[in-house]
Amino acid sequence: xxxxxxxxxxxxxxxxxxxxxxxxxxxxxxxxxxxxxxxxxxxxxxxxxxxxxxxxxxxxxxxxxxxxxxxxxxxxxxxxxxxxxxxxxxxxxxxxxxxxxxxxxxxxxxxxxxxxxxxxxxxxxxxxxxx
Amino acid sequence: xxxxxxxxxxxxxxxxxxxxxxxxxxxxxxxxxxxxxxxxxxxxxxxxxxxxxxxxxxxxxxxxxxxxxxxxxxxxxxxxxxxxxxxxxxxxxxxxxxxxxxxxxxxxxxxxxxxxxxxxxxxxxxxxxxxxxxxxxxxxxxxxxxxxxxxxxxxxxxxxxxxxxxxxxxxxxxxxxxxxxxxxxxxxxxxxxxxxxxxxxxxxxxxxxxxxxxxxxxxxxxxxxxxxxxxxxxxxxxxxxxxxxxxxxxxxxxxxxxxxxxxxxxxxxxxxxxxxxxxxxxxxxxxxxxxxxxxxxxxxxxxxxxxxxxxxxxxxxxxxxxxxxxxxxxxxxxxxxxxxxxxxxxxxxxxxxxxxxxxxxxxxxxxxxx
Numbered sequence: 001x002x003x004x005x006x007x008x009x010x011x012x013x014x015x016x017x018x019x020x021x022x023x024x025x026x027x028x029x030x031x032x033x034x035x036x037x038x039x040x041x042x043x044x045x046x047x048x049x050x051x052x053x054x055x056x057x058x059x060x061x062x063x064x065x066x067x068x069x070x071x072x073x074x075x076x077x078x079x080x081x082x083x084x085x086x087x088x089x090x091x092x093x094x095x096x097x098x099x100x101x102x103x104x105x106x107x108x109x110x111x112x113x114x115x116x117x118x119x120x121x122x123x124x125x126x127x128x129x130x131x
Numbered sequence: 132x133x134x135x136x137x138x139x140x141x142x143x144x145x146x147x148x149x150x151x152x153x154x155x156x157x158x159x160x161x162x163x164x165x166x167x168x169x170x171x172x173x174x175x176x177x178x179x180x181x182x183x184x185x186x187x188x189x190x191x192x193x194x195x196x197x198x199x200x201x202x203x204x205x206x207x208x209x210x211x212x213x214x215x216x217x218x219x220x221x222x223x224x225x226x227x228x229x230x231x232x233x234x235x236x237x238x239x240x241x242x243x244x245x246x247x248x249x250x251x252x253x254x255x256x257x258x259x260x261x262x263x264x265x266x267x268x269x270x271x272x273x274x275x276x277x278x279x280x281x282x283x284x285x286x287x288x289x290x291x292x293x294x295x296x297x298x299x300x301x302x303x304x305x306x307x308x309x310x311x312x313x314x315x316x317x318x319x320x321x322x323x324x325x326x327x328x329x330x331x332x333x334x335x336x337x338x339x340x341x342x343x344x345x346x347x348x349x350x351x352x353x354x355x356x357x358x359x360x361x362x363x364x365x366x367x368x369x370x371x372x373x374x375x376x377x378x379x380x381x382x383x384x385x386x387x388x389x390x391x392x393x394x395x396x397x398x399x400x401x402x403x404x405x406x407x408x409x410x411x412x413x414x415x416x417x418x419x420x421x422x423x424x425x426x427x428x429x430x431x432x433x434x435x436x437x438x439x440x441x442x443x444x445x446x447x448x449x450x451x452x453x454x455x456x457x458x459x460x461x462x463x464x465x466x467x468x469x470x471x472x473x474x475x476x477x478x479x480x481x482x483x484x485x486x487x488x489x490x491x492x493x494x495x496x497x498x499x500x501x
Contacts, residue, residue, distance in 0.1 A: 037168060038171050038174075038456075040173075040454045041430070041432050041461075061175075062172075063172040063368060063453060063456060064167070064168075064172060065365065078333075
């Protein structure tokens with residue numbers, strides 16, 4: 001069984017997006033949370049905020065480090081996960097599930113074509129880890 | 132972040148391959164490839180506060196000073212009064228510039244009245260050694276013995292009982308900031324009751340050839356006590372909770388003992404030493420800025436170098452800032468103008484684009500029950 005869900009798309013900045021129609025749910029990958037270590041603080045945008053592709057929409061902080069999170073495709077925030085703001089450790093425990101961060105209305109579905117498949121992403125992090 | 136990939140150019144301790152076999156996350160720390168975390172900073176931090184943890188701190192430097200005028204040399208270059216030491220006693224001190232600022236901070240161990248053993252910061256070892264040698268106009272011999280020692284720190288409320296299982300030396304008889312020579316699992320070691328965590332514990336110095344064996348024996352002896360290996364990540368959060376200074380952060384060659392709240396390691400009446408005159412002057416005139424501890428009162432984490440504002444005006448920078456895993460608060464230290472250094476003073480920390488509320492609180496943030 002793969003760690004990285006087949007139906008998600010991925011970025012080289014280690015975000016994932018799950019697309020359902022015009023809606024996309026965004027989070028950070030298992031690889032990203034492992035690199036960060038114990039997550040203790042999450043900062044998310046407000047509903048209604050607009051972000052361009054690769055624009056920072058929030059931060060995830062571990063004891064040691066601050067990490068910006070980037071929007072995989074352009075869109076408008078329609079929901080944020082308040083549960084993860086109150087329990088940041090969810091990101092370590094369930095990065096691809098309960099610890100989703102925001103839901104967006106995808107502005108240009110064509111931008112999704114630039115993202116990585118699960119297979120491509122796994123190949124990418126294998127290379128990154130070997131560097 | 133630097134990774135193990137650059138390891139060819141980095142210095143390694145005798146336990147390097149062991150850290151890799153434990154799947155530690157390795158980073159470049161002042162030119163050394165060191166473990167920053169094993170199981171996770173939070174878990175490692177809590178283990179030291181509530182049970183026991185072991186650190187490989189072999190990157191730390193050891194400088195040996197011997198000879199008829201060894202004391203005179205130590206007195207000349209450090210801020211504390213080494214003449215007060217007895218054999219087997221340890222003192223925290225500043226290694227001083229002529230300006231009264233820090234070349235480094237260090238531990239002075241008196242082995243004998245004409246023999247001192249200094250433990251200094253890893254990345255400062257060569258600088259410190261050269262500085263001491265260049266100021267050695269005394270009948271004293273200075274040696275950099277750093278490669279000859281592995282240093283392990285065993286820290287936490289159960290450190291004594293774990294280590295006691297491996298030695299005939301009566302550890303309870305070693306007082307805080309004292310040391311003795313003894314055997315740990317048959318290995319000759321300098322056993323010091325010191326640490327950088329705010330907990331009880333020991334730091335042991337011994338021949339690197341015995342490193343892996345002794346590490347494994349301590350881990351076995353500590354298994355039922357819940358011992359874990361601890362990396363430099365938790366070492367930093369532990370020392371910050373205990374409000375202990377870190378060179379390059381709270382202290383450096385621009386800060387003085389009085390500004391850093393370390394007046395207790397400066398003995399102006401001990402006689403001449405490097406930087407004494409400017410420090411006498413600063414004590415008379417008073418400092419302009421003071422190191423303070425603060426906690427965030429709004430959501431946000433202060434990090435090293437973030438700007439500090441008072442009443443919206445720039446007032447200084449965060450020297451160290453982090454979540455405090457045991458206290459479960461976001462804390463930090465910063466230099467602020469002395470007139471704004473009282474506990475309770477509201478601060479604002481510039482966290483990226485936001486100004487986040489904080490307030491000065493008394494230090495140490497954490498003090499163990501003795």
